[in-house]
Amino acid sequence: MSDSTEEPLFSVRDLVIDLYTEQVSVRAVDGVSLDVYPGEVLAVVGESGSGKTVMTLGPLGLLPEGVSVDIRGYAECSGQSLLARSGKELARLRGENFGIIFQDPISALNPMKKVGPQLASQAMRLRAVSKAQARVIALELLQRTGIPDPEGRYNCYPHEMSGGMLQRVMIALALAGNPKILIADEPTTALDATVQAQILELLQDIQRKENIAIVLITHDISVVAQMADRVAVLYAGRVAEYGTMEDVLTRPIHPYTKGLLSSVPDFRGQRTEPVTGIPGSPPDQSSLLPGCRFAERCPAAQHQCREKRPALVEMADVNKAHRVACPIAVSEGWGQSNDS
């Protein structure tokens, strides 16, 4: 954890990302500003298509080919701007600063290459060391990510390892370049529950011991509850609510956050209200319309919601770091009366 007086490692300001194809133009990210501080876990949550992946990977130039991307606003990492850079410069910045963990390790690792050499070649490239040194680093990385018998596993092919082991290798690979920030794009979605817990523990361990910041992209609220320091809730490319994990998960203000939380089933049966979900479906992001994007589905929506896009405002009286993009919920205390 860290306080916001520190310099952010990675920050985006008023980030707008438009995706263009021959058929549609989609505003995937619509004016997002976020900071990631050293050693903190920022969880980015939202439905599929809310822009959480595009927002994080877009400034790094990692969006799929075949889509024309237009990024505006500002994005920087350790004081260096990420936008308007050549592919080569961006690749260097990515290598120096970021490690990425994908959802599906089996397709993120080269099936034709043994895992050890895969790690070693990455370490060789990113740390500029000799082959022998790279091997030592690779073994150490395997050790660090909790893989038993690293020497023996070094010469395994990806298909010879289990999903949980592979995810550990994937994390080792992400750490090969000594990153300052780990981006974990739904790191546990493809794993079963017990392995999921182990992987989260490992990530947390790494984050605490080495002070690496983690951007956790997920739609799994329980993962957020276990891992995150801060949470940004994204809806239709905009931040609906931002704050510490405790604030957002236990004292949600924005109607969307409340809806999202009430959509999570609780297996212990302690929940008093039934699982409700949110009626309707996410809006069409291909046209730009005034007003709150959530208004169509919002139980608290009023006339003014359809006229102006709500700004993200600080909850002055409660907690400076807690920001909500809903004037109705903030001013009328709609949240409080409906809470508890």
Place this chain on the structure above:
Amino acid sequence: MPDSLKLSSIAKWPWAVLTPVLLFVAVSILAPWITPYDPAAQDYSAVLQGFSQEHWLGTDYLGRDMFSRIIAGARVSLVAMSIVLAAALIIGVMVGSFAGYVGGRTELVLISLIDIILSLPSLVVALAFIGIIGPGYWSMIAALTMAWWANYARMSRAVVTSELHQPYIEAARVMGAGHLHIFCRHILPHVLALVVVYASADAGALVLAIATLSFLGLGVEPPTPEWGQMLVDGMNYLEQYPHLVILPGLALTLVVSSFNLLGEHFALKKVPKGLSKRRLGILKKRRAREEMNMLEQEAKA
């Protein structure tokens, strides 16, 4: 390499690729109407002439009009090529898909047969076949089909094998779809998508093979005008009248390379690609206007 010469840049100029192919097809179809002379008519009063008003591209040793013969030759090439390609495609897709779908020993036998054919150069296979059934137009077609289908069979089998294990096939099976339905509705489109693209590039090679066989005297028989045939006829006069060889050779080169480019064009089209700079600019402007509109509306409210 300058940007304009990169192979990938041909995808930006579809008409540059399509025009020669379309021209070839149009000329072939219209050949009987646009040839100024009967391509087989001999005129001993005007043999081995150069370019002139009457005979645009001159005449050969029998006084036949070269322009008419090249155009008529295009038709012969196109017709023979289309028949062989269609036959090879149908046989190849059927045999290959059957092998891939059925699997087991049947697949092993069929795939071995395909491998044997593929291990031999296709012209050797065609020559051997012509050696058995004798030369002639239709035996050339049969021989080339024999030599050509195996390629398509191999591709079809590979696609079928990989698609067969996809979850959507299993889903179709669970829903009670029959083999024929699964194959025709779910697998065949994948097979055709690949095979047709390959065929468009293969057409050039086939035109060349037809010319080669005719050149060797094993294909189209005289007096039918055919480019390979014309090359042989012109060979004897190579030193005095090189245009008799150069012109049909040029026609052949143009057609083969334009078909190759067409195949390349189709192959590149399947790769997703960003929008062109110009198009992106237009869309960005449109988006900017939309944004202005939205901001104005919000300001009013």
